[in-house]
Amino acid sequence: MLEIKNLHASVGDVEILKGVNLSVNAGEVHAIMGPNGSGKSTLANALAGHANYKVTAGSVTFDGKDLLAQPPEQRARAGLFLSFQNPIEIPGVRLDHFLRAGLNAVNKSKGLEELDVLKFDRLIAKKVKVVEMDRAFARRAVNEGFSGGERKRSEILQMAVLEPKLAILDEPDSGLDVDALRVVSEGINELRSPERSLLLITHYQRILSYVVPDFIHIIVNGRFVRSGGKELALEIEAEGYDKYTEAAGAPAGE
Amino acid sequence: MTTQNIPVSNLDQYIAAFEGLEQNGAAQDPAWLRQLRLDAFHRFTELGFPTARRGNEEWKYTDVGPLAKTAFQSPASTAVPVLDFQSVQPFTYGGATGNRIVFVNGAYSESLSSVARHPESLTLAPFSQALSLDGDLVQRHLGKNADYKEQAFVALNTAFLHDGALVHVPEGAVVEEPVLILHLSADGKDTVTHPRTLVVAAKDSKVTILESYGGLADGAYFANAVTEIILEPGAEVRHYRMQRQSEQAYHVATTSVTLSEGSSYTSVALDMGGKLTRNNLNALVAGEGASCVLNGAYLVTGRQHVDNQVIIDHASPHTTSRELYKGVLDGRSQAVFHGSIIVQRGAQKVDAKQEDRNLLLSDHCEADTRPAFWIYADDVKCAHGASSGKLDDDALFYLKSRGLDEQEARSLLTKGFVHDITATIAHESIRAHTEAAVSGWLEKL
Ligand SMILES: Nc1ncnc2c1ncn2[C@@H]1O[C@H](COP(=O)(O)OP(=O)(O)OP(=O)(O)O)[C@@H](O)[C@H]1O
Ligand SMILES: [Mg+2]
Numbered sequence: 122m123l124e125i126k127n128l129h130a131s132v133g134d135v136e137i138l139k140g141v142n143l144s145v146n147a148g149e150v151h152a153i154m155g156p157n158g159s160g161k162s163t164l165a166n167a168l169a170g171h172a173n174y175k176v177t178a179g180s181v182t183f184d185g186k187d188l189l190a191q192p193p194e195q196r197a198r199a200g201l202f203l204s205f206q207n208p209i210e211i212p213g214v215r216l217d218h219f220l221r222a223g224l225n226a227v228n229k230s231k232g233l234e235e236l237d238v239l240k241f242d243r244l245i246a247k248k249v250k251v252v253e254m255d256r257a258f259a260r261r262a263v264n265e266g267f268s269g270g271e272r273k274r275s276e277i278l279q280m281a282v283l284e285p286k287l288a289i290l291d292e293p294d295s296g297l298d299v300d301a302l303r304v305v306s307e308g309i310n311e312l313r314s315p316e317r318s319l320l321l322i323t324h325y326q327r328i329l330s331y332v333v334p335d336f337i338h339i340i341v342n343g344r345f346v347r348s349g350g351k352e353l354a355l356e357i358e359a360e361g362y363d364k365y366t367e368a369a370g371a372p373a374g375e
Numbered sequence: 376m377t378t379q380n381i382p383v384s385n386l387d388q389y390i391a392a393f394e395g396l397e398q399n400g401a402a403q404d405p406a407w408l409r410q411l412r413l414d415a416f417h418r419f420t421e422l423g424f425p426t427a428r429r430g431n432e433e434w435k436y437t438d439v440g441p442l443a444k445t446a447f448q449s450p451a452s453t454a455v456p457v458l459d460f461q462s463v464q465p466f467t468y469g470g471a472t473g474n475r476i477v478f479v480n481g482a483y484s485e486s487l488s489s490v491a492r493h494p495e496s497l498t499l500a501p502f503s504q505a506l507s508l509d510g511d512l513v514q515r516h517l518g519k520n521a522d523y524k525e526q527a528f529v530a531l532n533t534a535f536l537h538d539g540a541l542v543h544v545p546e547g548a549v550v551e552e553p554v555l556i557l558h559l560s561a562d563g564k565d566t567v568t569h570p571r572t573l574v575v576a577a578k579d580s581k582v583t584i585l586e587s588y589g590g591l592a593d594g595a596y597f598a599n600a601v602t603e604i605i606l607e608p609g610a611e612v613r614h615y616r617m618q619r620q621s622e623q624a625y626h627v628a629t630t631s632v633t634l635s636e637g638s639s640y641t642s643v644a645l646d647m648g649g650k651l652t653r654n655n656l657n658a659l660v661a662g663e664g665a666s667c668v669l670n671g672a673y674l675v676t677g678r679q680h681v682d683n684q685v686i687i688d689h690a691s692p693h694t695t696s697r698e699l700y701k702g703v704l705d706g707r708s709q710a711v712f713h714g715s716i717i718v719q720r721g722a723q724k725v726d727a728k729q730e731d732r733n734l735l736l737s738d739h740c741e742a743d744t745r746p747a748f749w750i751y752a753d754d755v756k757c758a759h760g761a762s763s764g765k766l767d768d769d770a771l772f773y774l775k776s777r778g779l780d781e782q783e784a785r786s787l788l789t790k791g792f793v794h795d796i797t798a799t800i801a802h803e804s805i806r807a808h809t810e811a812a813v814s815g816w817l818e819k820l
Contacts, residue, residue, distance in 0.1 A: 169776050172768070197778040209769050213791030213798075222787060223777030230778075262791070263773075279777065 122147045122318050123188075123287055128179035130160075130167040136177065137163040139343035145287070148315040152329055153322045154354065155340035156362045161322045162206050164340070165291045168320075169203040170196050183287065197223070198230040200286030204276040204293050206322075211263035216275060217245050219263050220282050227283060244282065251281045251311055253304045269296035277308040288312065289320040294328040306331030326354040341365045380423035380527065381439075385446045389420075392449050393534060401537045405506060407514055408536070415523040415533035422527040436711040436743050437653055437682040442625045447567035447597050449535075450480035456561050458591070460487060466557055466589035468617055468812065469804035474499050475555035476540045481568035483538050487557075497550050497582075498543040502571070505541040512543060517573055520603040521631040526655070528627045532569040532601040539571030544580040544610075553583040553615075553802055560598060560620065561591040570600040576610035576638075583613040583802055588628070590621030590648060600628040606638035608662060613641045615805055619812070620648035622677065629655040636662030636691070643800050644671035644683075645809060647816050652681040658696070659688045666695040672796040673700070674816050675708035675740075682711040687727065689718045692752075695726040701796050702733040702763075703789055704740035705820055715747040718755050725755040733763035734792050736785070736820070786817045 123145040130138040137160045145151055155161055167174040168181065170193035181188040188196060211219070224244075225235040236244065245259050252274040264272050273293055280288055293305050309319065309332050321332060329337075329351060337353040338345045339362070346365045347353070383389060393416050401409070424443035425434040458479060464471070476499055477487035483501040491499040498509060505513050523530040540556045558570040576582055588598060598620060606612055620626045626649040632640055646652050658667050673681045687696045702710045712731040733742035744761040766788050774784035793813050800806035 169772075171772050192780075193772060193775040194778050194780045194784075197776055203776050205773070209767075209773050211770055211773065211788065211791055213794030214787055219774065219777070219787065222779055222783060223774075226778035226780065226783065262794075283777065 122184060123320075124182045126180045128164070128167070128181060129177045130163055131175050131177055132163065132173060137343050138167065140179070141340070141343070141345060143338065143345065145318050145320065147318055149336065150313070150319040150321060150332060150334045152334035152337045152354070153320065153340055154324065154337060154357055156366060159340045160343040161340055162291055165203055165206075165289045165320075165322060168289060169193055169201065194226065197283075198227050202280050202283055202285030202288045204280060204288065204290040206291040206295070208264050208272045208276055210265045212265050214263050215260055216263050217241070217259040220245065220259070220279060223279070224282055248278055248281045251308050252278045254278070270298065270301040273297060273305055274301065277305050280312060281308060284312065286316065287318045287320065289322070291322045292324065293321070294323055294325060302328060303331065326358045329354050339365060381426050381443050382423045383420055384444060386420060388446045395449065396535060396537060404537065405510065405514070408506070408517075411518050412534050412536055415518075415530045415536070418523055419527060419530035419534050422530055425527055432745075433684060433713070436709070437651070437680065439651070439653070442597060442651065445565060445595070445597070447565050450482075450562060450566040450568065458484070458487060458559075458561065462591065463487060463557065463559060463589075466559065466587045466617070466619065467555060468585060468587060468615070469808035470553040470555045470585035470615070470802065472552035472555065474550070474552050475557065476501060477557045477559065478538070478540070478570060479559050479561050480566065481538070481570065495545065496548045497554070498541065499554055500541050502537070502539045502541060509541060509543065512575060513541060513573065516575055516603060516605055520605065520633050520659075521601045521629055526629065528599055528655075529601055529629050532571060532599050532629070535569040536571050539573065542572070542574040542582070542584065544576045544582045546577040546579060548577070548580045550580075550582040553585045553805060556584065556586045558588050558598065558600065559591055560589070560594070560596050560624065562594070564594045565596065567597040567599065570598060572600075572602040574602070574604040574612065576604070576606050576612050578607045579609040580607075581611040583615070585615045585617070585805060587617040588626065589619045590624055593621045593623060595623040595625070595650070596621070597625040598627070600626075602628070602630045604630070604632045604640070606632070606634045606640055606665075608635045608637050610635070610638045612639075613801060614643075615800060615802075615809075616642060616644040617809070617812070618644070618646045618648055618652065620652075622648065622679070623650050624648065625650065626652045628653070630657070632656075632658045632667070634658065634660050634662060634665040634667060637664045638662060639665065640667040641799070642667075642669050642671075643796060645796075645812070646671070646673040646675075646681050647812065649681070650679060652679070654683045656683070656685045657688070658686070659690060660694040660696065661690045663691045664693050665691065668697045668799070670698070670796050670799050671700045672702070672793050672813075673710055674703045674793070674813065675710060676705040676820060677708060678706065679708045681709075682713070684713045686715045687717065689716070689722045689725045689727065692721065692723045692725065694722065696728070698729040699795065700731045701793055702731070702742055703736065703793060704733060704742055705736040707737070707739045709740065710742045711745070712743070713745045713747070714759070715749065716757060717749040718752050718757070720751040722752045723754040725752065725757070727755070727757045729759040731761045734789060735763055735765055736789070786814075786820075789817055790814060
């Protein structure tokens with residue numbers, strides 16, 4: 122489904138990703154772990170098409186098509202979703218209005234029915250339950266005044282509505298209390314299916330006991346330095362990244 | 376004639392028009408009104424049109440030269456078109472209730488209007504009726520709030536004051552339905568109208584006024600409106616002002632509001648039309664404990680020019696004012712916001728806040744914000760803020776990452792930007808229609 126080959130990406134003049142290779146098949150869950158500043162969010166943003174993250178070399182195909190040639194909205198319409206590490210506030214724009222516009226843009230590109238206000242209302246009323254929020258939550262302006270946990274729930278709600286093929290989740294667990302972690306994890310698991318894949322970026326093993334990955338990749342200084350099964354998370358939890366960072370030298374960006 | 380003004384170049388034409396008014400029935404107006412017109416006309420010839428010359432702060436950024444040079448004609452009274460309500464609907468913003476008064480090309484349209492004469496709750500009448508039935512009331516207030524002695528456009532309007540709208544809400548009355556005052560220009564070229572409105576909200580009364588200006592034909596016509604609003608003690612007035620003139624039109628509107636003690640005035644203005652728009656909003660906060668909220672949004676594109684001049688005069692202690700204006704500029708448009716706050720001697724505990732925010736959608740538009748404070752009391756709170764900027768790239772990316780294309784993302788963010796203003800419209804249906812009008816404007820970009 123996703124094929125990343127020798128991906129290099131820069132922010133400004135600084136190269137952050139220095140040759141990332143990754144292959145994700147339908148139905149798989151891949152976790153990505155790595156120290157702060159190692160390039161995890163850079164990878165996520167480059168895949169989603171943020172203009173500040175410039176791909177300087179390498180290729181990415183998504184469903185057999187060149188992903189990097191597509192503008193961000195086309196990637197979204199093709200079924201790629203990014204749950205942001207730090208979702209931005211959009212004052213004056215209601216979450217449900219925004220989501221209806223997004224879903225209809227996706228549906229339209231697929232020749233599917235666009236939902237009118239009433240139909241979307243029924244859908245959103247159902248989907249807010251996934252993240253254990255009430256209908257009023259989706260009437261608030263996007264992320265405006267949301268607590269850290271609410272922002273993460275809002276991202277998962279958006280994912281639940283858009284039902285992407287590939288969800289890239291950039292630290293969906295950071296800043297969550299135990300109950301919210303369970304809710305968010307269940308929301309993620311609800312999306313799992315043999316046709317859908319997840320790229321889950323996290324620092325903690327805890328979410329991985331809910332959302333069990335098929336593979337774990339360790340990224341250090343803009344490169345994947347090790348890949349393995351779910352047991353790798355426990356090893357990181359116990360030992361940290363020291364042995365990788367020493368080998369890799371300076372952190373990314375320096 | 377002051378050095379700040381342009382003399383009236385086509386004076387003959389104005390004199391002919393002024394004399395023509397008397398021949399068209401205005402000679403039957405009461406003597407006081409005829410005298411008022413005469414005084415105002417004299418004053419207009421003395422004042423001339425304001426110039427954008429340096430030193431004239433109030434008009435520095437807005438050039439009315441082209442307007443001053445044009446020989447506008449009064450619309451022929453025989454040419455008032457017959458309109459059905461359907462065609463004026465877009466200008467009613469969901470406020471077309473039983474209380475409405477409609478003027479087409481400056482003339483009262485009986486067929487489109489639905490006026491009211493309920494001495495207990497509301498009088499809504501054209502001056503043609505009000506001058507005989509409510510003569511004392513009209514005489515007591517008309518021309519007393521909007522200053523024709525100093526402001527050229529008020530003088531010009533007052534010189535041609537013949538018909539107009541009277542809204543009178545008697546003491547203690549609460550008018551639930553909004554009162555719609557609609558001024559339409561239906562034929563295009565080079566005609567001038569002088570819409571005039573008088574609102575008297577008596578003690579402890581409550582009313583919502585929707586004042587709407589619209590162009591049904593493309594054309595370089597000129598609308599020169601004056602609205603006077605008097606709030607007696609404890610009165611509460613919500614005032615929505617919508618302007619969608621033709622894109623070649625000149626629109627100059629002066630709104631003069633006088634607030635007595637304990638009264639509260641809220642206005643939300645939306646300007647989308649006009650080639651050149653100038654709004655003068657003057658609030659005299661004259662009574663203790665009075666408060667006003669003045670909000671506005673202006674959306675301009677192409678070569679449109681919009682200038683909002685807001686003067687709040689705090690003449691009494693314990694008065695508050697809140698001003699929030701937001702502008703969306705595209706193309707080569709220009710916007711001016713000039714907000715003055717005056718705190719008179721002895722007006723302690725005044726709390727005034729002013730804000731103007733501009734969103735620049737193109738690289739060729741220009742927004743000028745000029746705050747001014749004249750403070751003669753020491754125990755006051757005054758604050759102001761201003762900004763102009765572009766849409767945030769991260770916000771655009773966030774929307775696109777959910778499937779919205781560039782156009783949809785920009786449109787949604789822009790609507791969000793204006794939302795602060797439209798959200799302050801308390802009347803649900805007017806709010807919804809106003810938001811739809813904003814969306815409609817954005818779709819055309
Ligand atoms: N917009 C930006 N401007 C400047 N530098 C940036 C920007 N985005 C990322 N960087 C730099 O790129 C490097 C990698 O950042 P990235 O956000 O990808 O790290 P990360 O692995 O997600 O870290 P964390 O675990 O803290 O979220 C860092 O040195 C960071 O400072
Ligand atoms: Mg990160």
